[in-house]
Amino acid sequence: MKARSLILFFISFFIFPALTYAHRVSVFAYQEGGKIFVEGFFSDGTPTKHANVEVFDKGGKKLFSGRTDEKGTLSFKTPSVDTLKIVLNASMGHRAETLFHLTSMKGKKAPSISPSPVAPVKDQPSSPVTRITESQLKTIVHQEVARAIQPLMRAIAKQEAKRISFSDIIGGIGWIIGLMGIWMILKTRGKR
């Protein structure tokens, strides 16, 4: 009876955390309307309020620094680089970083792909429909798609942060028990 309640007692340690989330800081970014939005949160979903955010380019040059607001978010003007390294420093030694690849909307790519494909259409009778060049169309589609998938991106980023699964927990416990067993074998070997 005593042994059983002891076992139950220790098992109770392992059962109830399965319902809760854990503790780690995540940061993610998305781009909208010429601005980059950065959002940070602990993996239980609490936003990282007033956390320090620093933004670097590929070479490590600091482009921007600031603090998140009450909702753990912060935004700044899109800089003209391809890749951003975003570092978030929450209090008490919690830090997270992410690489963010900018989708170049107006810049370099679009004109080079479309060397005036609209040109031969000139002699057609001009219709009342406003013409849109291919590059403009691309830009619009790009922006709209980016806006449409933005909530998805957010959801995915948040999901990733909550990724701690039951199998991770059980696996970790299994590892610890295994190591304990190895330790016992090593310690008791040759003493019999």
Next chain:
Amino acid sequence: MHISEGVLSAPVLISGALIAAGGVTIGLKKTANEKIPEVGVMSAAFFVASLIHVPLGPTSVHLILNGLVGLLLGWAAFPAILVGLVFQAILFQFGGLTTLGVNTVTMALPAVTVYYLFGPLARGKNYKWALAGAFFCGVFGVFGAAILVALALFWTGQSFLEVGKMVVYAHIPVMMIEGILALFCVAFLRKVKPEILEVKK
């Protein structure tokens, strides 16, 4: 309480690793064979405790359980906590592999300290004082860890008082919960299996 990767400077990381290595060595040597399963169980308990999030106070905090681990294991808290931290880092991305040493020290050193400070009380004849001792173990395990985290961050250039205050304040709920948890554990163990506690008769 886990300090993330990339926050601390190299000297702090290295000295943390060295102290942790020393503590683990002492812990491994001091552990009697019969105690090994207990170390394993406490290590596993420590490993999952960090998933128990405490939704009180200004920031996101979780249980640490280092006071209880220290009370039951003494120096063996070092290997137990190190192993727990390794798997927290690998599986949950808490802390990080480079900060393992520092994190081990911040949590295991207070564990050993409460073992010596309040252990005798928790093991003593007087039941009421034993419960008080257990409570203090839980509270000061977390408190010590908070102070050490602040100290580690201080050597990396942050203001000790400011960070220390913040870490301690944020963990007051955790301290209370862990104190009560340790109290119940000791009450339970004294009734059911006093050998684990090595209660004096």
